[in-house]
Structure formats: structure tokens, C-alpha cells
Amino acid sequence: MAFGAFGGSPATTPASDAAPRRGGLIALFLLLPGAAYLSLFFLVPLVSLILTSFQAVDPNAFEIGKFVYAFQWQNYVDVVTTYWPHILRSFGYAALATVLALLFSYPLAYVIGVKLRRFPLLQALALTLVIAPFFISFLLRTLAWKQIFSDEGVVVTALQALSLLGPADHLTGTPFSVIFGLTYNFIPFMTLPIYTSLERLDLRYVEAGGDLYASPASTFLRVTLPLSLPGVVSGTLLTFIPASGDYINASRDFLGSTDTAMIGNVIEANFLQLQNYPAAAALSIVLMAVILVLVGAYVRRSGTEDLL
Numbered sequence: 381m382a383f384g385a386f387g388g389s390p391a392t393t394p395a396s397d398a399a400p401r402r403g404g405l406i407a408l409f410l411l412l413p414g415a416a417y418l419s420l421f422f423l424v425p426l427v428s429l430i431l432t433s434f435q436a437v438d439p440n441a442f443e444i445g446k447f448v449y450a451f452q453w454q455n456y457v458d459v460v461t462t463y464w465p466h467i468l469r470s471f472g473y474a475a476l477a478t479v480l481a482l483l484f485s486y487p488l489a490y491v492i493g494v495k496l497r498r499f500p501l502l503q504a505l506a507l508t509l510v511i512a513p514f515f516i517s518f519l520l521r522t523l524a525w526k527q528i529f530s531d532e533g534v535v536v537t538a539l540q541a542l543s544l545l546g547p548a549d550h551l552t553g554t555p556f557s558v559i560f561g562l563t564y565n566f567i568p569f570m571t572l573p574i575y576t577s578l579e580r581l582d583l584r585y586v587e588a589g590g591d592l593y594a595s596p597a598s599t600f601l602r603v604t605l606p607l608s609l610p611g612v613v614s615g616t617l618l619t620f621i622p623a624s625g626d627y628i629n630a631s632r633d634f635l636g637s638t639d640t641a642m643i644g645n646v647i648e649a650n651f652l653q654l655q656n657y658p659a660a661a662a663l664s665i666v667l668m669a670v671i672l673v674l675v676g677a678y679v680r681r682s683g684t685e686d687l688l
Contacts, residue, residue, distance in 0.1 A: 408525050421445035433661035447658060455662045463646050464665065470642040471670070473555070473630070477562035478570075480614070481619050484563070485570035489611075490604075491579030492571075522561055522634045529557055529635070553637030561629035566622065570615040578604075579609025613682050621671055643667055 433455055435447035460467070475645060488510070496503040513521060529551040530536055539545040551557050558559065589599035605612075627644030630636035636645070652659035 395656070402517075410433070415647045416454075416563050429661050429664055432657055433665050435658040440627050447651050452658070455658045459513055459659050459662045460623035460666060463643065466641055467639070467666070467670070470624050470644070470667075471674075473559055473562060473640075474620050474626075474641060477566065477623050478558050478616050478620045480559070480563045481567050481570040482616060485567055485615065489574035489578055493575045494581065494604075497579070497583075506574070510575075512685055513565075513568055517630065518565060519634075521565060522628055525564065526552055530642055552635055553640065555640055557635040558630045558640045558642075561628060562623045565629065566619040568615070569598050569618040569622075570579065572610060573618065574611040577608040581607055609682065613679065616678075617675060621675065624668055624671055 384457060402632055418631050419444060432447075434449070434453070435455075436450040436452045438446040438448045459610075492510070492597045492671060493508045531550060533553075534560055536545060536549075539551075540547065543552075585603050585607070585663055586599055589603050590596075594602065625642075627642060627648050628634055630640050630642040632638065636642075647660045647663050647667075650656040650663065
């Protein structure tokens with residue numbers, strides 16, 4: 381073993397230098413497929429979307445949908461000025477659906493993750509029932525609720541018989557049906573992260589709260605809820621983010637109408653029908669930017685910055 385001139389630590393040998401270098405090359409090699417995938421399917425489309433959002437109408441074109449690359453900031457001003465009601469409606473619907481999904485999902489996750497822990501078979505069955513909607517298409521589930529809420533359906537008929545709805549009132553095409561559809565479709569996304577946190581909960585902490593003469597409500601608020609907070613934050617993010625950009629539930633072909641159109645419907649209309657690609661791209665960038673700001677503020681406020 382070779383020592384330094386002052387009798388300190390052993391001198392570095394070429395073999396010891398080669399080992400970290402070899403490990404770094406292996407790590408880089410393992411990261412390359414993922415980095416290439418993200419670059420090809422995320423970074424490149426994002427850059428293309430940003431460039432498209434600054435395009436201007438081609439003055440030499442005589443047909444709709446022809447644009448040239450420019451640096452036209454006015455696109456963002458125009459879409460925000462024109463579609464600000466849809467933007468507010470989208471985040472309002474998404475926030476309300478997220479709160480409702482949390483109110484439904486937390487008790488469900490608590491029963492599955494805590495109360496049924498001693499009954500593995502029932503726990504597995506209940507968890508399967510939560511996951512079961514994933515085996516059916518999102519479109520089919522939403523279309524089924526359109527049929528259930530139709531004017532000839534049993535729900536509207538029963539509400540009209542109870543005088544809760546007038547003869548000319550509807551459920552489809554209303555904010556109620558859109559928020560209901562968002563809540564229903566995203567309940568599994570809220571339930572599963574909360575269940576994961578509660579399933580790992582050490583019940584000895586709950587028992588300790590009872591031993592210290594804390595009431596069940598106090599034990600829940602001071603022990604169970606704080607320990608399950610990461611699952612709550614993850615569930616709300618997994619619900620709020622896709623619900624904000626959803627365009628299925630609010631579509632006229634499903635549960636919505638022109639009065640309930642969300643930002644996703646506006647993007648779809650500008651891209652596929654109006655062929656106004658810069659407006660659609662600018663709206664997409666605005667949607668992503670607002671979501672990033674809201675999510676960042678929410679995560680920091682909840683004290684779970686490690687989720688970012």
C-alpha cells in the first residue's frame with residue numbers, strides 16, 4: 381500500500397480512479413434510453429408547441445390554416461382576452477371535482493387501508509372494485525352516464541316525479557353533470573394514493589393516541605391525517621391536473637354543452653375545427669403555465685416539497 385509523502389492516507393491508485401469513472405459511464409448508459417424517450421416525445425413536442433403558439437397568419441395564403449413562424453405575443457393576449465371565462469370555468473370545475481373526489485375517496489381509502497387490514501380477502505376485493513373502472517374505456521363510462529342522466533332516464537324521471545326538476549329541466553348539459561362526470565371518472569386516481577399512505581400507516585400510533593386519552597376525532601386529526609398527507613397531496617394532484625384539461629365530460633357529445641365548455645374543448649375546437657393552430661398552442665401553454673404555478677404553490681403550502 382502506497383502512502384503519501386506526509387504519511388497520511390493511501391495514495392490514489394489508477395484502479396481506484398477507474399472504478400468511479402466506470403460506474404459513471406454505466407449510469408449514463410442506463411439513463412440514455414429514458415433521456416432519449418423524454419427528448420423525443422416530450423421536449424421536441426413542447427418546443428414545437430411553443431413555436432406554433434407564436435405563429436402568424438400567412439399573408440400570402442388564400443386558405444384557412446396557413447401560418448408562418450413569427451414572434452407574435454399578441455396570440456397570448458388574444459386567447460386570454462377571448463377565452464378567460466373558459467379558463468376560469470375549467471379550474472373552477474376541476475377544483476370542485478377534486479374536493480368532491482377527496483370527500484368520497486378518503487373514507488373509502490380509510491376503510492380499505494385501515495379497517496379491512498385484518499381481512500385480506502375483503503381488502504383485496506374492495507381494492508379490485510376501486511381499480512375495476514380502469515378496465516372500461518373512459519369514453520364508455522362517460523357515455524353511460526349520459527344515458528343515465530338523459531331526459532328519458534330513470535334519474536330525471538324520478539326527480540321530476542318528486543318535483544325536484546321541472547318538466548323542461550335537464551341534467552345533461554349542466555354544470556352539475558360535468559362536475560359529476562369529472563368526480564366519478566377521477567375517484568380512482570384520488571383513492572389509490574391515499575390508500576397507499578394509509579396501508580403503510582403504523583396502527584401503533586393510533587393506539588398510542590387512544591392510550592393518551594385522545595378522542596377518535598382528535599387521534600384522526602393529529603395522527604392519521606398528517607401521516608396520510610402525502611397520499612392526499614398526490615391524489616389531489618392526480619385529479620386536479622387532468623381534470624383541468626379534460627374535454628370529454630364537458631363536450632356536447634357527452635355530459636356538457638356550449639355553456640359548460642372548458643379550456644380543453646376550446647383547444648380541441650381551435651385545432652380540429654377552426655384550424656387556428658397558434659391559438660390552440662397558446663391556450664395549451666397558458667394551461668400548463670397556470671397548472672405549474674397552482675401545483676407549485678399547493679405543494680409548498682402543504683409542506684410536501686419532495687413531491688415536486
